[in-house]
Amino acid sequence: MLLPPKFVKAFRQGQKTDAxxxxxxxxxxxxxNVKPCKIMTVEEQTLQSLSQARTLVDKQKTQLSNQIRGLLLEFGVVINQGDAALTQVVPDILEDAENALPIALKQALAVSYDLYKTQCDAKAQLHKQVEAITKQNESCQRLMALEGVGPIIAIELLSFLGNTSQFSDARGAAACAGVTPTQHSSGGKAKIGHIPKRRGNTLRK
Known part of the structure; x- marks a missing residue:
């Protein structure tokens, strides 16, 4: 039986030692109230790894984009939101020899912009791989038939829900996916809140 580390941590007394x-x-x-973790198949582990790789690339791309915008903003250069605006403006800024930007700044921006373009290409490549897998996977196709479920969400759902044999009812699967409302009960009164942004397994866009 596999136990969730976060669940076990609440029972640990003293410092973290093997004993x-x-x-x-x-x-x-x-x-x-223990709820064991299910053992993932090789296919589910592969789908999860692919999704995590794409998420990391997307996060790094966003970080580089924000850094480039922030550095240029310090020198009074404002770039509109969106990848299209960034890729259209930055090359012109780097090639313009008459602007007042220091040479050292331009060199640093050129390095960051090259990394940004690399991450954009990597994200596009991983997204094509995700789409190819979902087209060949029957379970992904059934999930994508649901409203609002695309290739990324379908792979996420399939990777951690699997064949759903580990859930006794639909509510358990919904809780694992993080689409159940918060609840605060006290004195026999139950207060049902909204669905939180972070609950269960956070699905990546």
Missing amino acids: NDVLAIASASQAY
Whole structure:
């Protein structure tokens, strides 16, 4: 039986040692509300790894974009939002020999912009790979038939939900996907809130 690390951590007493970890695992395994983790298949692990690789590339692309905009903003150069505006303006700025930007800044921006373009190409390549997999996977095709579910969300759902045999009901699967509302109950009164942004497994766009 595999136990979630976050669940086991609540049972650990004292510092993190092998002995304390063993005691925490033993205590957590006896808890009435323990929910074991399912063992992922090779296919599910592959889909999850592909999604995580794409997410990292997209995050790094955004970071580079924000850095370039921020550095230029310090010198009074404002770039509109969007990748198209960035790719249209930055090359002209780097090639313009008459602007007041220091040479050292232009050299640093050129390095960051080359990295940005590399990440854009990597993201496009990974996205094509995701689309190719979803076209060949029957389960992904059924998930994409749902409103609002595209290739990325379909792969995410399939990777951690699997064949759903580990869930006793639909609510358990919904909770794992993070689409259940928050609840605060006290004194016999239950207060149901909204669906939080971060709950369960956060789906990546």
